[in-house]
Amino acid sequence: MESGRLSSTEQALIRESWQKVSGSSLEHGIVLFTRLFDLEPDLLPLFKYNCKQFSSPQECLSSPEFLDHIRKVMLVIDAAVTHLENLPCLEEYLANLGKKHQAVGVKVESFSAVGESLLYMLEKSLGPAFIPDVREAWRRLYGAVVQAMSRGWDTHKEGN
Numbered sequence: 306m307e308s309g310r311l312s313s314t315e316q317a318l319i320r321e322s323w324q325k326v327s328g329s330s331l332e333h334g335i336v337l338f339t340r341l342f343d344l345e346p347d348l349l350p351l352f353k354y355n356c357k358q359f360s361s362p363q364e365c366l367s368s369p370e371f372l373d374h375i376r377k378v379m380l381v382i383d384a385a386v387t388h389l390e391n392l393p394c395l396e397e398y399l400a401n402l403g404k405k406h407q408a409v410g411v412k413v414e415s416f417s418a419v420g421e422s423l424l425y426m427l428e429k430s431l432g433p434a435f436i437p438d439v440r441e442a443w444r445r446l447y448g449a450v451v452q453a454m455s456r457g458w459d460t461h462k463e464g465n
């Protein structure tokens with residue numbers, strides 16, 4: 306991934322902070338997605354299971370399929386944290402994951418609201434431990450993940 310290797314200090318800050326969050330990852334993922342729908346309510350219609358549209362973020366956040374998506378997102382973050390020293394090994398998987406998101410109508414730009422929501426969730430969970438260096442390390446890691454996912458977007462298609 307191109308955005309520069311994370312320093313060993315950044316890696317340590319990320320690992321330490323993720324340890325406090327990953328024990329109850331669904332709960333934290335719900336905080337993340339609740340914030341996401343506050344920031345970008347227009348993302349709600351992208352989540353439909355068996356062609357059924359949710360009428361409110363609350364309804365979406367209580368559906369088993371959506372909770373599964375939250376678990377999937379948290380697992381991808383967990384994989385990134387596990388492979389901090391060798392993020393390029395996730396490159397192909399993430400590009401493919403990006404491709405799947407393009408297919409369901411997600412735009413690359415929407416991932417920045419997900420990033421803000423991730424930082425929000427970390428801030429809420431870590432409190433004073435969420436110092437600027439921790440925030441910056443997470444911003445860089447998330448940026449690397451999104452950059453890898455965005456390689457999966459087919460830029461020749463409309464709506465990317």
Ligand code: HEM
Nearest residue numbers: 348351352353370374377378381382405409411415416419
């Ligand atoms: C704008 C935000 C996002 C939207 C609207 C979105 C939407 C979706 C939808 C509709 C699916 C297919 C149905 C499902 O599996 O639930 C999906 C699958 C998935 N999403 Fe997302 N997603 C978003 C962000 C993310 C992020 C940030 C990650 C991880 C970093 C992620 C990880 C996954 C994974 C692992 C799958 C399963 C892919 C597979 O079946 O192989 N999603 N997403």
